[in-house]
Amino acid sequence: MMSGALAVIGFTWIASPACTELEMQMMDWLAKMLHLPQHFLFSSGGKGGGVIQGTASEATFVALLGARSKTLAQNDNNKQLLTKLVAYASDQSHSSVERAGLLGAVQMKLLPSDESLSLRGDVLREQIKKDRANGLIPFFVVATLGTTNTCAFDNLVEVGTVCEEENLWLHIDAAFAGSAFICPEFRHHLNGVEYASSFNMNPHKWLLINFDCSTLWIKNTEYIVDAFNVNPVYLRHDNQGQIPDYR
Numbered sequence: 285m286m287s288g289a290l291a292v293i294g295f296t297w298i299a300s301p302a303c304t305e306l307e308m309q310m311m312d313w314l315a316k317m318l319h320l321p322q323h324f325l326f327s328s329g330g331k332g333g334g335v336i337q338g339t340a341s342e343a344t345f346v347a348l349l350g351a352r353s354k355t356l357a358q359n360d361n362n363k364q365l366l367t368k369l370v371a372y373a374s375d376q377s378h379s380s381v382e383r384a385g386l387l388g389a390v391q392m393k394l395l396p397s398d399e400s401l402s403l404r405g406d407v408l409r410e411q412i413k414k415d416r417a418n419g420l421i422p423f424f425v426v427a428t429l430g431t432t433n434t435c436a437f438d439n440l441v442e443v444g445t446v447c448e449e450e451n452l453w454l455h456i457d458a459a460f461a462g463s464a465f466i467c468p469e470f471r472h473h474l475n476g477v478e479y480a481s482s483f484n485m486n487p488h489k490w491l492l493i494n495f496d497c498s499t500l501w502i503k504n505t506e507y508i509v510d511a512f513n514v515n516p517v518y519l520r521h522d523n524q525g526q527i528p529d530y531r
């Protein structure tokens with residue numbers, strides 16, 4: 285709202301320190317309101333933090349790219365493995381999840397949900413087993429909290445456990461329902477969030493913030509910030525590396 289109203293250009297910290305620092309502060313405030321794990325907060329002093337994206341679609345795509353770069357880094361950056369990468373989501377996930385797979389040029393498998401339209405851990409585990417046996421490399425899972433069709437919730441504890449066992453990046457898409465987690469009586473829907481590598485919700489929906497404001501938290505920002513860093517001379521400044529440059 286501030287950058288929109290005052291026409292602030294905040295692409296690097298030096299371009300507007302207040303713009304960057306207010307965004308960092310605001311992302312920490314919102315993470316605390318949502319009761320997200322400490323590792324998503326800048327104030328934890330770790331590698332985590334939040335950033336405003338345009339849309340949930342964009343957030344899922346960015347998370348997928350982060351997971352992709354992490355997996356390639358763990359495999360000697362062998363780009364030939366790209367064709368073997370496989371990601372998963374439920375058949376109830378938003379179309380933007382499937383599209384993230386298309387844009388990221390990886391397979392995205394939409395797995396059957398149960399009678400409550402929820403993705404369960406055993407379905408995911410079975411598919412991963414089959415895919416590994418066929419030489420594929422599972423790397424990314426999207427769990428939806430509040431599906432677009434019916435506001436169904438994937439079983440985060442089960443799905444998260446599988447992701448931890450299998451070393452997969454778990455992204456949570458809580459695009460519209462995420463705002464509800466501010467209320468203590470709905471917070472239990474977030475149980476299992478500790479397994480997530482990234483979490484996204486849209487304040488521009490239930491929180492009535494100006495479009496566009498889609499908030500994305502990442503547990504380890506290095507996989508995105510460092511992996512996709514291009515550092516031309518005209519954007520460099522003396523404080524680089526000490527504070528995020530949101531570009």
Ligand code: PLP
Binds near residue numbers: 428459498
């Ligand atoms: N995910 C879910 C669960 C949604 O309900 C929606 C939109 O309704 C999206 C993703 C896409 O959100 P956006 O329009 O911010 O990309």
